Amino acid sequence: MYDKIFPPKRIALPNGKVVEQKRSRMPIVLVLLFLALYYSIQFTDFELSVLLDRWKEFFFIVFEMIPPQWDYFPHIWQPLIDTIKMSLLGSVLGSVVAIPVAYLASSNVVKNRALVSGTKVFLSLLRTLPTLVTALIATFIFGLGTLAGTVAIFIFTLAYVGKLLYEQIENVEMGSFEAMESLGMNRMQAFRYAIFPQVSPNFLSTALFCFEGNVRYAAILGYVGAGGIGLLLNEGLGWRDYPSVGMILFMLVITVFFIERISEHFRKRLI
Amino acid sequence: MIEFIHVEKIYSNKVKALQDVNVKIDKGEFVAVIGLSGAGKSTLIRCINRMHDITSGKLIVDGVEVNTLKGKQIRTFRKRIGMIFQSFNLVTRTSVLKNVLVSFVPDLPFWRKVTGIFSKEHKIEALTALDQVGILDKAYVRVDQLSGGQQQRVALARTLAQQPDIILADEPIASLDPVTAKQVMDDFQRINEELKISVIMNIHHVEMALQYAERIIGVRDGKIVFDGKTEAVTQEVLDYIYKGEREVQQAVEGEQAYV
């Protein structure tokens, strides 16, 4: 299409051969990018002057958070642990449920086309729902508290791990699966002994990675009433009690840092 | 003409890579350097364009004493010497043509260097170089889409675009399969014969060396242990180069016509 509007440039070599050079797409990409940026600035009321004028306000809050209010710690402890529990429970359950769902979504093990594409569409729909929205809906159904948060994390984990898992299953070496089938196993058994061992290290690694991210996410779920430390964060910010917010953030950073270290350690061993 | 006079190279870890090397290579020769891994083949070649410094002795290339060159002089000097590597060393995420054009970069005016916009003349030169190695049709393909043999040809075209007097090749076919290796060697031979460019090549495959080179230099433990026409290379000579058996030595010394 593009080549028809802008015909390729012809370069003649001294020995008479002619080479056609396709026109670079760079100019049109640049124009599009420029337009996108221009309209984005229009749409979002972005104004550099405001930013240059008032950026100090941002650091004003940052400096109010330092030093954090250390004796707020006892209040933080329980919600923080709740946050971790929520993400752990949601991640484990989500990852486990992801296995059968991913099995159904893999076109190389399940032969029913409709079932496979149906499951795939279901997973991508789940994945596009923002976790915060799922959590909010969950609070309407399961009431305020950690259960709603756990459900939201469960759904996100199921969608995320499920997608990565079925992609791995579909890329697996099928030879051993066929060999197992020829030994007289049914598809389920062959999956268990031929495919699952191949994808399980990656699966565990993905699940761990997802758990890492979930701890981070779980921290804000309290914002919509879905339990955990987000509730305190919401209160602190609402009352402009920035030293307490600073303490919460400080604890959160430390927790996330340690969980990341631990999970990274195990993920490295897995691969 | 390349002339090694009592050249020695000692690495910082006291390993003697080259000891008392005396070699003269005339313009237009096709020389293959053979020997075990670690014998000093690579060092020998890399001293010629000053990728390595020599410790003592003299190395003269076309009347220029290489070890006295400094900074910008080295870079100007290197432009006349092309080099081919085992690992192709291409930017795989850009097109073949852009890779070849890199050889013109040192001579560009500053604004062209920054923008990466090349003149039509340079493009024609680069395309001609690609034509010489038979991959003109791949000019606008990304390098990572090409096979190993084709990638080595891109590297060869990049070197040809430099219009060098000498091409140094460091194990150019070591990572290629036998068929493509042969094609690349054919390219080297054609370049050597038609463009009268000297080729000095490190090579593992002895049969290939014997088939294509006019002259063989055998290296063992940093010393030149054989230097002669390809026809003079017998099984005994190879055993001497690779194993260093003593009884062969006498047989060889009679044939060292070149030193």
Next chain:
Amino acid sequence: MGTIERQLYASPNHKRYFTFITIILLLLFIWSFTAVNLQNVESSGWEIASTIIAGIFTPDLELLLTFTTQGVPYLLLETIAIAILGTVIGAILAVPLAFLSASNVVPSPIAWLTRLLLIFIRTVPALVYGLMFIRVTGQGPFAGVLTIALISIGMLAKLFVDAIEDLDTSILESMTSIGCTTFEKIRYGIIPQLFSMFLSIIIYRFDMNLREASVLGLVGAGGIGAPLIFAMSAYRWNEVGAILIGLVVLILVVELGSNRIRGKLVRG
């Protein structure tokens, strides 16, 4: 002991380690159940759920298809604009930070400090930044742009560093043999390699930012999030349905497009 038997015992014994880890995991798992309290669950949960689902599947088509500033298309455009501008600003800021945290570029204390800063930036929830920026710019999409920019920095810088460490430096050797200066080596040896990698990373992050931008409205930082939350708290489920459908379609389309472009950039 026969050879076979010896081989049997010689098999690497990960079992104990494995059991140990499994037991710990199991204990943690059981322990985490204590977080779930079921007292708050209302018995009407299922009824509410079915109302919600019914509402979502009968979306408010008028809202979905009007092009005023209240309509879904406009709100989606605003969300996209926030994501685009935020991603671009974040990417510009992330490049110097990436080089500052690459231990092969700067002395290790500086790299270490920059990494610590990046971890900190990454961990603070987006909503907190949103509230902080509202103080700078007032409510509206501008605050959203700044928030997206800031939360992108952490991940972008980390992935940029990985790309920098993955550089194929063999090309530099051959450029040396051609007689190139350091500047020429960077311009023609390194930038072409990094450019497509960085671009691919930025597009990936844009994809994520679109999702982030869609919830920032919760704190008043613009985008489609605010009307979504309002509709939800007012139990107007057909409006929720209209907004969610728009959002899901947008995110799926963008994801499809971004995967395609990235595949082209990385594999050619």
